[in-house]
Amino acid sequence: MKLAYTVLLLFASLVGAHGQDKRPLSIALAGLSHDHVNLIMNHYKKNEINLVGIAEPNKELVNKFKKSMGIPDSLFYDDLKKLLQNKKPEVVMAFNAISEHIDVVRICAPLKIDVMVEKPLATTVKDAEEIAALSKKYKTMVLTNYETTWYGTNQEVYKRVQKGEIGDIVKMVAHDGHEGPKEIGCSRFFLDWLTDPVKNGAGALNDFGCYGANLFTGLMNNQMPVSVYAVTHQIKPAVYPKVDDDATIIVEYPHATGIIEASWNWPYSIKDWEVFGKTGYLQAVNSKELRTKDNRSAYKINEVAAPQPPYQSYLAYVTAVLRKEITPTDDLSSLANNIIVVKILNAAKESARTGKKVLLK
Incomplete structure (x- = not known):
């Protein structure tokens, strides 16, 4: 692929x-x-x-x-x-x-x-x-x-999918979020705009929905989804009265489905994602642990090596790009990817508002 x-x-x-x-x-x-x-x-x-x-x-x-x-x-x-x-x-x-x-x-x-x-x-x-x-x-x-671009596990997922280790992709599930920005002690300067529907664009939907949208878009080779359907909630309206604090987004592709679960209501901080192929399964549990399974064996958890320079951090990456040591194209940091991310998130907001699936052209 x-x-x-x-x-x-x-x-x-x-x-x-x-x-x-x-x-x-x-x-x-x-x-x-x-x-x-x-x-x-x-x-x-x-x-x-x-x-x-x-x-x-x-x-x-x-x-x-x-x-x-x-x-x-x-x-x-x-x-x-x-x-x-x-x-x-x-x-x-x-x-x-x-x-x-x-x-x-x-x-x-x-x-x-x-x-x-x-x-x-x-x-x-x-x-x-x-x-x-x-x-x-x-x-x-x-x-x-x-942050998730520089996870060794996420880079390993892409490598294994490219090699065909789990067959054609049929489903992706991303879980992203934490207990809430106020609950984990974010600064009031950050909270002032993070909880503003105009300055942040939404609540948890934008703040954490973007991670899954970014990873899905990369794995789908920057393909525009067919449609987006979303449901949002205000589980803590007294804490976050102006924005959603929980969002579930279904992203439909011609031959695969992506599910984004973004929330400020997790019992713990989480940034993981699962990729199901026709013959196997990969889960980037965190930045270091990769969980795998195929149709013949039990689950395995392996520790993944740290990414090779300059892909271990955004600073190393952008330094290498600007010094022309590497030539990026349509990777996870690119405009090609991130314009699609914004289109997914905006379609999700519209779907949550209307209760209807939003078709993307």
């Missing part, structure tokens, strides 16, 4: 063939309100990146990071335009509300500055398509980061 994601594996062997640029990647940050920014801050503390500037209008948030990370005043700007008038990073990484990703690309693309955003790409199909148009017009990359 031909898979777009296999590019990720094929090019791994080429890293180093042209020599590696060892300089830390030059990065500017657009926003600090997404709690995933703490991951890039860990790289900053270890001197693994060259942080040239941060665009953040919220003074309280700015002071928080000045104090906690020891970031000098000279790196902070009120807005991204001012920052980019003074600095020329290799990439801008967006850690702001999902609805604001489009604004970041509108500023960066004409300046020929590549962008990486946190998942999902956008809150609306209109914004996603404008992002794609700007990327094409100005020949800049817009990549989307998912």
